[in-house]
Amino acid sequence: MVFEPKEQKEGQETLIGEDVVLNGNLKSSGPIQINGRIKGKVETEADVVIGETAKINGSVKAKNVFINGTVWGNIIALEDLEVNPTGKVFGDILTKNLIIKKGAVFVGRSGMEGIEEPKEKKKDKKAEKS
Amino acid sequence: MYYYVFEQPKNKREAGLQNRIIAELEAENILGEAVIANPIQKPKELVEIGLEKGFRTIVLAGSDSFVNNLAPIIAEKKRVVGIIPLARESSFWNLIGCYHWREIIKALPQRRTENFDLVRLGQEKFFLTFVKIEDQKQFVAFLEFPDFKIVVPAKTIIFTNGGFGQEGFVGNYFLLKDGKLQVLISGPKDEKRGGIFSFFKKSEKVFSTKIPTPWLKIKTERPEKILAPDGTAIGQTPAGLAVEKNAVRIIVKRRV
Secondary structure, three states, rough: OOOOOOOOOOOEEEOOOOEEEEOEEEEEOOOOOEOEEEEEEEEEOOOEEEEEOOOOOEEEEEEEEEOOOEEEEOEEEEEEEEEOOEEEEEOOOEEEEEOOOOOOOEOOOEEOOOOOOHHHHHHHHHHHOO | EEEEOOOOOOOOHHHHHHHHHHHHHOOOOOOOOEEEEOOOOHHHHHHHHHHOOOOEEEEEOHHHHHHHHHHHHHHHHEEEEEEOOOOOOOHHHHHHOOOOOOHHHHHHHHOOOEEEEEEEEOEEEOOEEEEEEEEEEEEEEEEEEEEEEEEEEEEEEEOOOOOOOOOOOOOOOOHOOOOOOOEEOOOHHHHHHOOOEEOOEEEEOOOOOOEOOOEEEEEEEEOOOOOOOOOOOEEEEEEEEEEEEEEEEOOOOOOO
């Protein structure tokens, strides 16, 4: 039998269980799934999944962020940010692709990275002012 | 020439297997010296004798606990470790890349070695695969990691050097070389959930928390025993665990 291990391309997965209370900054290079309570920053180069039972007091930065729980803090998703029906966000968000599902709560400002306001609209606004 | 230390056989079947392995080593002309542990000569003493005699490679043939206990002694002296697991469900098969002792016998003379991480428990103890804290009663654990602290009610906590172990999770070869250990926590709520399947058997435990880290400190509300894979207590809380990267050199099968 030929044994051929495959190299790990990204860091190890981190899981934070429902009963866990975490104080401090959770940084990783691998995917993170949170079901417990966190007081501090969450940051990874991979994805973050925030479970229904999760409560986060602090900012979140990741490639893709999927929210099913509650976040009090700003969120930066370099690719996609998805707020699912059970998700609640109280803070500002910045992402390339934003999906907010029916029933989700979002209180804050949103920005889309790499997207500029169309020039024609800007001209219209100037015209309106004059 | 290699120095072979065999675990004391637990039954006739194991004794027979050891004899077959020794006969095969003789037939392949790679026997060197072989010793079998017994009530008078403990495995640790036999390993120390082999080191004193100047053998550059010590081959350990036995259970996972046997190898876990002895490999760090050999690693400390910067000698090479060979492993012949004697149990089918051993966590070492994946590490060495062989699935039968006959394959290992073919791999030994090629002497292809790789470095793997060891985990230091406290100041003096080391382990290669995993240790655990297990209590019938729920206990509260306070764990300190490099950037954060957690508080969690638990019934089982496993500290594993890369997913290797017999607790229902299949080993990942690369995790043994990544400079991190994994903390797996199973709480009272997890027991009600279903088990997870592995290659060998179904685990009765679900680990809802999994944290990779280079080091950690653990405290519990009451002292808890830290157990080796075979259930022997090798320490107790409070304790500190830290990974020593590339600390042990092991003979493996050539990986293609």
